[in-house]
Amino acid sequence: MSLESVQSFLARSAPELAIIDQGASTATVAEAAMALGVEPARIAKTLSLKVGDETLLVVARGDARLDNRKTRDALGGKPRMLDADTVMALTGHPVGGVCPFGLATPLPVYCDISLRAFTSVFPAAGSRTASVEVTPDRLAEITNAQWVDVCTLPPVGGDAG
Template sequence: MSAESVRAFFSTHAPDVAIIDQGASTATVVEAAQALGVVPARIAKTLSLRVGDEVALVVARGDARLHNGKAKAVLGAKPRMLGLEEVEGLTGHPVGGVCPFGLSSPLPVYCDISLQAFDTVFPAAGSRTTSVELTPARLAELTEARWVDICTIPDEILAEEN
């Protein structure tokens, strides 16, 4: 059902966007980068979070990490990752294929500004083998996402640890 809901989403909202089926696992950032032939940072990973009583999705570059302080300031509470069993029930997508398209229930979507470093990024497309290639601006537009600064990237991570 998940890949079909994503296909239906793009058929309606962006028929020009092609779904890329690698036929190999793209379930992790590393696997997706290898399958697509891009650096891991260009993979747009979708984090499923519980913030207080609400659930939200954050899309960030593949090598970014959620910064708890920034996330709490922007989202109003400290976020927690959803449990594996909750993810598919709330998004309609299996872990490894979670994306902000074709959701089974409406959820707020946030795009971290870390995505803006790239001309195009590769979010999953509802299964463990599918992706799409979009500009970060188009990704945000299609998902009605709000741009936020709640992640750190490797250079920032190293600076924080020193």
């Protein structure tokens, strides 16, 4: 059902975008990068968070880490990751396939400015084997996302872990 909700969303909002189903796991940044043949940083991971009383999604580049201070400054509170059951219930997507498209529950979406380092990025598409290639600006446009600075990048030559 999750992949189908993404297909329906993209058909309405971005018919030019095609879902890439690798038939292999893209559930982690490393697996997605390997399956798609791109650097891990170009994987657009979607983080499901609770900040204060608000549940929201942050889309960031694959090697970025959520920064508590930056998140507090930008979004008004300390971020807390949601558990897998809550993520599935709210987004309709399984962990490893979470994306800001075709959500079961309307949620605010934020795109971290780290995505802007790339001409295109690869968010998941509602399943653990599917992705979509999209420009960061188009990603923000079709999800009505706001741009924020809530992540830190690894040191140059550092671990993308």
